[in-house]
Amino acid sequence: MEKQDRTTTTRDGSPAKIPEAQDTEARGGPHRSESEGPVRNDTGSLPARKHTAGELFNIDEFRLQSWKNSESYRSALNSVLASLAQTSSDILSACFGMALAGQWREWDATVSVGTEIAIDDEMLMDTGDKTITALIKLKQRIDDFLEVCPPP
Secondary structure, three states: OOOOOOEEEEOOOOOOOOOHHOOOOOOOOOHHHHHHOOOOOOOOOOOOOOOOOOOOOOHHHOOOOOOHOOOHHHHHHHHHHHHHHHHHHHHHHHHHHHHHHHOOOHHHHHHOOOOOOOHHHHHHHOOOOHHHHHHHHHHHHHHHHHHHOOOO
């Protein structure tokens, strides 16, 4: 025995046995909101809006535990950030040594032992040595990344 479909479709496409579908809207007429305008309460004003917005929520409290929140992720990130900071410092020191052995050799001979000097990236980039310039640019990219990605 074949199961009978309880809702048959009429020619206009609306379900025949659903009473709500037989109103003006189902026959292609305008929707109630288009013909009547907004629904008003007894006083003639618009009804009070339901309180559904305006509350602030901390999304992190509702978010599922993600891999970025895991201890192993934070530990690995801290390790990488520390390595990058050390690499940036190592590049600066190496470039200073390269400049002293190359372009700054004559100047190095005139400086007395124990003299302290502050060296920055711009000074090293002005040496004219393409290798030092490329290394300082790499150092600057590392420094930029460290500024953008603070430790968790």
